[in-house]
């Protein structure tokens with residue numbers, strides 16, 4: 001049984017890349033800020049059509065891995081089709097809240113995903129489970145917070161999916177057992193990074 005939002009994103013999959021402007025310089029900068037590097041095992045949470053995958057695959061290199069996860073199967077299919085030439089990439093159609101992988105990740109990256117998370121404390125606990133000790137969660141957007149919220153406001157399916165200011169999200173992360181490494185937002189981007197603490 002699909003949720004309303006899952007259905008919404010499944011229906012958007014074919015048109016997503018046309019609707020979404022992709023600024024390579026900005027994404028490269030965000031990946032650098034996130035500190036994704038050689039050997040990282042990265043979970044791309046809410047991958048959509050996998051716009052981040054080529055950037056992540058390049059950054060993690062041969063010794064790392066990328067797992068692209070989305071609960072809209074049509075999005076995952078599109079991501080897999082577009083990136084079939086890349087090795088070291090796995091595709092998972094699942095709700096992140098129910099995802100139980102065999103191995104933990106060194107980084108969980110959320111690009112334009114966090115506003116869609118309904119129960120944010122439960123999500124942050126789940127991300128703690130998904131990360132290795134000292135692993136990092138990155139919540140980022142390649143547009144401003146104002147732009148995210150006005151796009152969502154205009155759409156019935158996601159109109160309640162708001163992105164709070166970065167300092168509020170940083171506080172949420174702190175309350176859920178993350179040490180903040182970076183938290184800011186401006187007219188171009190939004191970026192919060194936290195390292196999981198107290199996990200053995």
Ligand SMILES: C[S@@+](CC[C@H](N)C(=O)[O-])C[C@H]1O[C@@H](n2cnc3c(N)ncnc32)[C@H](O)[C@@H]1O
Nearest residue numbers: 009046047048070071072075095096111112116
């Ligand atoms: C706004 S899109 C962003 C896609 C991509 N990261 C990008 O920036 O182009 C958000 C994605 O999150 C997915 N999503 C929302 N809630 C989810 C959940 N609970 N588990 C997995 N995926 C989810 C949606 O299906 C959608 O593809």
